[in-house]
Amino acid sequence: SAVISQKPSRDICQRGTSLTIQCQVDSQVTMMFWYRQQPGQSLTLIATANQGSEATYESGFVIDKFPISRPNLTFSTLTVSNMSPEDSSIYLCSADPGQEVYGYTFGSGTRLTVV
Amino acid sequence: GQQLNQSPQSMFIQEGEDVSMNCTSSSIFNTWLWYKQDPGEGPVLLIALYKAGELTSNGRLTAQFGITRKDSFLNISASIPSDVGIYFCAGQLGDMRFGAGTRLTVKP
Numbered sequence: 001s002a003v004i005s006q007k008p009s010r011d012i013c014q015r016g017t018s019l020t021i022q023c024q025v026d027s028q029v030t031m032m033f034w035y036r037q038q039p040g041q042s043l044t045l046i047a048t049a050n051q052g053s054e055a056t057y058e059s060g061f062v063i064d065k066f067p068i069s070r071p072n073l074t075f076s077t078l079t080v081s082n083m084s085p086e087d088s089s090i091y092l093c094s095a096d097p098g099q100e101v102y103g104y105t106f107g108s109g110t111r112l113t114v115v
Numbered sequence: 116g117q118q119l120n121q122s123p124q125s126m127f128i129q130e131g132e133d134v135s136m137n138c139t140s141s142s143i144f145n146t147w148l149w150y151k152q153d154p155g156e157g158p159v160l161l162i163a164l165y166k167a168g169e170l171t172s173n174g175r176l177t178a179q180f181g182i183t184r185k186d187s188f189l190n191i192s193a194s195i196p197s198d199v200g201i202y203f204c205a206g207q208l209g210d211m212r213f214g215a216g217t218r219l220t221v222k223p
Contacts, residue, residue, distance in 0.1 A: 006157075033210065042203065043158070043213040092157050103148045104211060106157030 006107030023093035028073035031096040121214030136217040137188040144206030147187040
């Protein structure tokens with residue numbers, strides 16, 4: 001199955017700044033996704049990153065706050081813009097390998113703390 | 116949107132005991148999946164279920180896809196300390212939605 005390298009693994013950022021999280025997959029995948037996991041909580045889908053087109057955002061998430069890039073079939077970035085302490089969370093990227101084995105592969109996550 | 120209700124929220128068990136957790140939904144899913152998340156890591160897929168009624172095992176883990184396609188359970192037999200972690204159910208119908216997780220603690 002696909003292996004995802006996600007970075008940074010953690011960061012502490014000042015409010016009002018932006019952070020870009022990168023995910024690199026070791027094989028070409030059609031679909032990539034970005035999730036947020038608040039402390040002790042489940043995973044909430046932020047958006048689906050589509051190669052060659054704009055990302056599709058879930059209710060409650062907007063492009064201005066979470067711009068996403070998907071320049072090719074192995075790479076995606078998520079930017080958390082104009083951060084506030086409420087953005088402190090774990091951000092996870094995942095990929096749908098689109099093969100017989102269902103289920104997504106996840107990166108190890110980015111633990112973001114906004115101070 | 117699709118809501119998954121996962122229970123129990125947490126479990127404290129003795130090593131060697133069996134564990135059971137389940138998920139229910141008001142919506143139908145095409146695929147049910149069970150993931151485990153260790154601290155500081157992303158979720159790792161344990162078992163995937165593709166057909167209603169399907170019962171699948173992976174070592175000490177057994178999971179079933181409910182006949183209504185709206186529920187699933189995961190059993191862990193003879194628990195060991197490394198089973199500690201958070202277990203998430205997930206339903207897939209296009210994209211994937213996650214339950215709230217079951218935090219498992221295993222006492223040696």
